[in-house]
Amino acid sequence: METMRFRYIDLPISDRAAFELVCARHGFAPAHFDVSASAAPGEPAHERVVTVRRGDWSRSYRDRHGQWIRQFEADLTFRFFN
Template identity: 60%
Template sequence: MDRHRFNYIDLPIGERAAFELVCARHGFAPVHFDITATDDPDDASHHARLLTIRRGGWAQSYHEDQAGHWIRQFETDLNCRFFK
């Protein structure tokens, strides 16, 4: 599995804007989070990635898809104060 670190600005433009907005709504900046990506092991065609977002000692992984559902899952985690 190929793992590489990238910045949130490497996300597709729509996802990047949504990520920035979600962060701002919860009092964070995108730079408060470390993001890594790997090929999604559940996607046989390897077109999707598994994004892992870290802050401090906390980490959560999300399946990146075309619809951007991972951003809603990330915001749910912020609502639950997972990353605080």
Template identity: 60%
Template structure:
């Protein structure tokens, strides 16, 4: 899966990302999103890297969407502010 912007996310992940941003008064376009392969294990889905300004966080992609909960936790902690 090639991810260059949030619109490249699977539709369910994209909707959850948009909702998480909206709950915190942010727009998805405030973030840069990219996909990165796992250099230690190419058979895995890899990582989603979310950037805003000078701050960046990498989240491991998994089929249950755990990265979205971790992203929202970071928003709650004001990591990206």
């Protein structure tokens, strides 16, 4: 089974807007991160895996209806990507 890959621009506009807001709140710009997503064929969109990279650091999150953004913000709060 082949995994489908998505770029940041392919994510829902609501996810992109929330991501940009979280970045701004923590002093970052979306361009500071490489965001991609992947999903197995037939898998619901909310079950995809979103991966955020910055430099040598990366973290993968299960989408779960936008929960990945809350988890990403928690990582920013704890300075995971600094």
